[in-house]
Amino acid sequence: MLLSVYRAAQDRDSVEALARRADEDLPVLAEVALGAPPRAKLMDHLIDPMREQWLPTLGAQDLAEIVNLVQHGLTGDARDEVLRTTQERVDFLRARRRTDNFKAVLRREFIARNKDRRPVLTTSAPQSERDASEWRITGAGATDPREPYPHQREAWSAMDALLDDDASDDRGGLLILPTGAGKTYTMVRWLLQRMSKDADLTVLWIADRQELVEQAAWTFVEVGRSLPLGVERTLRRIHSGANVATTLASEALDIAVVTRQSLRGKFDAGTRKRIQKFVGGRRTIVVIDEAHHAIAPTYAQVLTLLDDLCQPMLVGLTATPWPSGYGGTMELRQRFPRVLAKVDPAELVRSGVLARPVHHSVETAQRVELSDEERTQLGKGDLTADLLRRFDVARRNDLIVETWSNRREEWGKTLVFAVNIAHADHLGRLFEEQGAPTLVVHTRSGRARGEVLDEFREATQPTVLVSVGMLTEGVDLPDARTVFLARPTTSRILLRQMIGRVLRGPRAGGEALAHIVDVRDKWDEDVDVLRPIEIPLGTGQPEPPRGETDGLHRLPRIVDEASGVDVPEDVVARVLRACVERHRGSSTVPMVRSLRLTGFYRLDELSPPVFDHTQRRYEALVESEVAGNHVSVAKAMESFEDLPIPRPLRRDVEAVLDFVRSQGVAPPLEPLQVMVDVRAIAADLADRAMSPLDQHAWLKERFETSLARAVYPSFQAFDEAVHQALFALASPGRIDPEDVRPGSGGEKLVAVAERDLSVLLDRVRTRAQELVADEDPVYRDLLGTRLDIGWTRDVxxxxxxxWAPRMAGRRRGEPKIWVSSMLRVDPAQVPDGVLEYLIWHEVVHHLLPGQGHDAGFRRLEALWPESASHDYFLDTLGERFDLTA
Structure with missing residues (x-):
C-alpha cells in the first residue's frame, strides 16, 4: 500500500528508503502517509493492493460477508452468482470494476477488520454515554515531534535522580512550570519512559477536577504512541463521569488518574484495601496536580497510607511557587523538599518558547438576558446548549468575519471556536464568502480530523480553522497565530485550553505574538462569563526592546507603589467586575471616588482582589472557616453587604471558601499598594496651570496608568468624577453629608442599644413624595418600591x-441604605432631623443610581428643607465629638 501511494506521487526517495525500513516501522509510516484510517481520496491507489494482497489473507466468513455487500450493489447475473470456495470469492472481488461503491465497501471493510482499539479525541459525550472502560496505552514507535526544552531536560534529570535515590528519605519534589510550558507533557513523557523500562512501576495521578483528569489521560494516550512497539500499559480515569472508585483495585492497572473527590469522604477500610490492591508491592509514583492540595486531609490520609505501603516518589505540579506567608508553607515544604525544576514565565517568552499574548476585544453589543433559572444553572456549570445557541446570530457572525477580514495579514493562521456545530458551519460559509481560505472540523463535518489539521498546517497564507470542541486538547498547531473566542464560557479549564492552542513561541515552531481575540457580548457583570485577560498566564505583556515596536497599542502598566512590580492584568479585570453592581435586574456602575487595593489571593484559577475596606471581613471569614465554622456562600456574601462599593464578587468569595475548606489554611495573599483618589487627582490638577487640551491629555494619562481604568467604566466617567471633585474643592465649606470629616472634639458620642431607622425612613419617603410631586413621575414610582435600611455591622x-444593592439571597439586587453605627447614639447628640436628611441623601442615590454627585443630584438633594443647616451639622460633628473613639 505504501509503495502504491509513493509511486503514484513519483516519490522515488521514499520508494527506495522503504526497502531499508524495518518491519516494525511500517505501521507508523503507513499512518503518516495513508492516514488513520486510510483516506478515502487515496483509494484509487490502494484498491489494487487491497484486492491483490489483503483479500487473500482473509478467512472464508470475512470474504463471504464482503462478497454479499458488493453483490447488493450489482445488477445482472453477478448479483446472484453463487460462490462456494475462498478462491472463488477472491477472484470474484478482484474482477469487480473500480466503481465508487466498490471502493467504499472495500475501504469500510478494511477499516473494520484492522481497527486498533484505543481512545480517540472527540467532543465531550453526555455523562451517561462516557467511556468507563480500561484504556490501553500502546507503543507505536512513533517519533515524538516535540523537541524538549532545557527546563524539561532539567526536570527529567532531577526526577531520574529522585527516583533512583533509594537511600534518601526526601521522596518528594516540586515541578514549577507556568501555563504553556508543558507541565502535563513534561511529567507524562518522563513517566512513560520510566514505565517502558520498568514493568512494575505504577502511577497514581491525583487532580482536583474532572477536566484535569481527562487532560492528563489524553496526554498519556498521545505521548504513549512514541513508546517502542510492544510496550503496553493500562490506564483508568476515575471520577463521577468515568470509572467508579472500586476499579482502583485492579491488579492489572498501571496508571490511575483520579479526582481528589473520588478519594474523598470517609477514609474507610474499603478505600484502604483498594489502594493497597492497586499498589500491590510495586514501586509507585504519586503525582499531585495543583500541588498545594497535598496538605488537605484527603491527601494526607492517602499519602500516609502510601508511605506505609511502599514509600512512593511524590511529585507536585504547580504553575507558580507559593508566596511567603502561605498558610501551609512548612507542611508543603515537608511534602516536597526538592525543587525539580522551576522556570520564570517571562524568561520563556524572551527565549521564544512561549508566545507573548496580546489581548484584543471585539464588542458585539449583543445583550444577554437571563432568566432566574438560567442564572441558577450558571452557578452549577458552564453555559447550557440552549443558551449557547443564542450566539449564532447574523449580526454577531458578520462582525466576527469582518474583524478577521479587515486584518487578515496580522491575524495570520487563525482558530475560531464556535458555540456548536451549526454555528461552526455558518461561520465557515461566511468566511468562505469573504474569500478566506477556510476549514471546518467537527464530528459531522464529513472529513477526518487529522486530514483537516494536516491541510491547515500545510497552508502558507492566512487561513481560518473553525471548530467547536475538537481543538481544545491533543492538537499540535504550532504556527496558529490567533484565536477568536466566539464561544463564551465560564470554565477556566476550557478557556485555558482554547488560549493554549496559540501560545507556542518561535522556538516551539510557533509565532512571537499570540493574538487572543475576545468576542465580547453584554453580560451582566455578576455573571462570571470569563474574559481571556482574567486567565493568569504569568507571561505578562513585556514591552518591545528599545527602538523596536510591534505596531500594537496597549494600555500602560499599573504598577504596585511598594514594589514597582506590575499589577497582574487578571487582578485588574476582577477589580473592574467588582465595581459593577446588579440593581433592579440590570447592571449599574456606582461612582467610586477613592479605592485602595491592598492585595489579591493567589488561587488555582482565580485572583480575587482585596481592598483595604474588605480585608478585615475576608480575614474574619477565613478565620471562621479554618476554625470549622462553615457558612454558606450566600451568608458569606451578606457579611460584606454593608461595606463600600466595590464589594467582593460571589465567585471570588466562593473560591476563597473552597480553598480554605480543602486546605484547612488561609489562602496565600499577595500584598499590593495601589490606590486611586479622585479628590487627590483633582487637587493636583487644580495646582497645574494648563490649557483645557493639556488638562485632557494629563487626565487621560492618569486614567490609563492607574487603578482608575479598573474603577471607572470609561475615561468620560473618570473625567466627570474629577470635575465633580474640582467643584467640591471650589466650595471648601461644604462636603457631602455622607462623608465623615475626621475630628476629635472633647465630647464622646453615647451609643444606644436601639434606634429605629425604619421609622425615620418612612418619614423621609412620605416627605419625599411631596418634594418630587412636580418632578419626573418615575421618581414617585421609585419611592414606592421596596427600600430597606439598617445599621452597619461595625462602626x-x-x-x-x-446606598447599595443587596448581594445575596432571593432579594439580591434590591437596594438598602446602611447608616454607620457611629450615629446610633442619643438623639440629643444626633437629632432625628439630621438623620432624616442623611437618609434623604441616600434616597436621592436610589432615584439616580450610579449618577454620582452631579448637578442633577445636587438639585434634588437641595429640595430637602433646611439642607444647609443639616450639612453644617454633619460637617462640624467632629469638632464637637470625638469621632476617632
Whole structure:
C-alpha cells in the first residue's frame, strides 16, 4: 500500500528508503502517509493492493460477508452468482470494476477488520454515554515531534535522580512550570519512559477536577504512541463521569488518574484495601496536580497510607511557587523538599518558547438576558446548549468575519471556536464568502480530523480553522497565530485550553505574538462569563526592546507603589467586575471616588482582589472557616453587604471558601499598594496651570496608568468624577453629608442599644413624595418600591451612610441604605432631623443610581428643607465629638 501511494506521487526517495525500513516501522509510516484510517481520496491507489494482497489473507466468513455487500450493489447475473470456495470469492472481488461503491465497501471493510482499539479525541459525550472502560496505552514507535526544552531536560534529570535515590528519605519534589510550558507533557513523557523500562512501576495521578483528569489521560494516550512497539500499559480515569472508585483495585492497572473527590469522604477500610490492591508491592509514583492540595486531609490520609505501603516518589505540579506567608508553607515544604525544576514565565517568552499574548476585544453589543433559572444553572456549570445557541446570530457572525477580514495579514493562521456545530458551519460559509481560505472540523463535518489539521498546517497564507470542541486538547498547531473566542464560557479549564492552542513561541515552531481575540457580548457583570485577560498566564505583556515596536497599542502598566512590580492584568479585570453592581435586574456602575487595593489571593484559577475596606471581613471569614465554622456562600456574601462599593464578587468569595475548606489554611495573599483618589487627582490638577487640551491629555494619562481604568467604566466617567471633585474643592465649606470629616472634639458620642431607622425612613419617603410631586413621575414610582435600611455591622469612620444593592439571597439586587453605627447614639447628640436628611441623601442615590454627585443630584438633594443647616451639622460633628473613639 505504501509503495502504491509513493509511486503514484513519483516519490522515488521514499520508494527506495522503504526497502531499508524495518518491519516494525511500517505501521507508523503507513499512518503518516495513508492516514488513520486510510483516506478515502487515496483509494484509487490502494484498491489494487487491497484486492491483490489483503483479500487473500482473509478467512472464508470475512470474504463471504464482503462478497454479499458488493453483490447488493450489482445488477445482472453477478448479483446472484453463487460462490462456494475462498478462491472463488477472491477472484470474484478482484474482477469487480473500480466503481465508487466498490471502493467504499472495500475501504469500510478494511477499516473494520484492522481497527486498533484505543481512545480517540472527540467532543465531550453526555455523562451517561462516557467511556468507563480500561484504556490501553500502546507503543507505536512513533517519533515524538516535540523537541524538549532545557527546563524539561532539567526536570527529567532531577526526577531520574529522585527516583533512583533509594537511600534518601526526601521522596518528594516540586515541578514549577507556568501555563504553556508543558507541565502535563513534561511529567507524562518522563513517566512513560520510566514505565517502558520498568514493568512494575505504577502511577497514581491525583487532580482536583474532572477536566484535569481527562487532560492528563489524553496526554498519556498521545505521548504513549512514541513508546517502542510492544510496550503496553493500562490506564483508568476515575471520577463521577468515568470509572467508579472500586476499579482502583485492579491488579492489572498501571496508571490511575483520579479526582481528589473520588478519594474523598470517609477514609474507610474499603478505600484502604483498594489502594493497597492497586499498589500491590510495586514501586509507585504519586503525582499531585495543583500541588498545594497535598496538605488537605484527603491527601494526607492517602499519602500516609502510601508511605506505609511502599514509600512512593511524590511529585507536585504547580504553575507558580507559593508566596511567603502561605498558610501551609512548612507542611508543603515537608511534602516536597526538592525543587525539580522551576522556570520564570517571562524568561520563556524572551527565549521564544512561549508566545507573548496580546489581548484584543471585539464588542458585539449583543445583550444577554437571563432568566432566574438560567442564572441558577450558571452557578452549577458552564453555559447550557440552549443558551449557547443564542450566539449564532447574523449580526454577531458578520462582525466576527469582518474583524478577521479587515486584518487578515496580522491575524495570520487563525482558530475560531464556535458555540456548536451549526454555528461552526455558518461561520465557515461566511468566511468562505469573504474569500478566506477556510476549514471546518467537527464530528459531522464529513472529513477526518487529522486530514483537516494536516491541510491547515500545510497552508502558507492566512487561513481560518473553525471548530467547536475538537481543538481544545491533543492538537499540535504550532504556527496558529490567533484565536477568536466566539464561544463564551465560564470554565477556566476550557478557556485555558482554547488560549493554549496559540501560545507556542518561535522556538516551539510557533509565532512571537499570540493574538487572543475576545468576542465580547453584554453580560451582566455578576455573571462570571470569563474574559481571556482574567486567565493568569504569568507571561505578562513585556514591552518591545528599545527602538523596536510591534505596531500594537496597549494600555500602560499599573504598577504596585511598594514594589514597582506590575499589577497582574487578571487582578485588574476582577477589580473592574467588582465595581459593577446588579440593581433592579440590570447592571449599574456606582461612582467610586477613592479605592485602595491592598492585595489579591493567589488561587488555582482565580485572583480575587482585596481592598483595604474588605480585608478585615475576608480575614474574619477565613478565620471562621479554618476554625470549622462553615457558612454558606450566600451568608458569606451578606457579611460584606454593608461595606463600600466595590464589594467582593460571589465567585471570588466562593473560591476563597473552597480553598480554605480543602486546605484547612488561609489562602496565600499577595500584598499590593495601589490606590486611586479622585479628590487627590483633582487637587493636583487644580495646582497645574494648563490649557483645557493639556488638562485632557494629563487626565487621560492618569486614567490609563492607574487603578482608575479598573474603577471607572470609561475615561468620560473618570473625567466627570474629577470635575465633580474640582467643584467640591471650589466650595471648601461644604462636603457631602455622607462623608465623615475626621475630628476629635472633647465630647464622646453615647451609643444606644436601639434606634429605629425604619421609622425615620418612612418619614423621609412620605416627605419625599411631596418634594418630587412636580418632578419626573418615575421618581414617585421609585419611592414606592421596596427600600430597606439598617445599621452597619461595625462602626464605619469613612462614611455616615451609603446606598447599595443587596448581594445575596432571593432579594439580591434590591437596594438598602446602611447608616454607620457611629450615629446610633442619643438623639440629643444626633437629632432625628439630621438623620432624616442623611437618609434623604441616600434616597436621592436610589432615584439616580450610579449618577454620582452631579448637578442633577445636587438639585434634588437641595429640595430637602433646611439642607444647609443639616450639612453644617454633619460637617462640624467632629469638632464637637470625638469621632476617632
Amino acid at each position: 464605619d469612620r469613612t462614611a455616615f451612610a451609603r
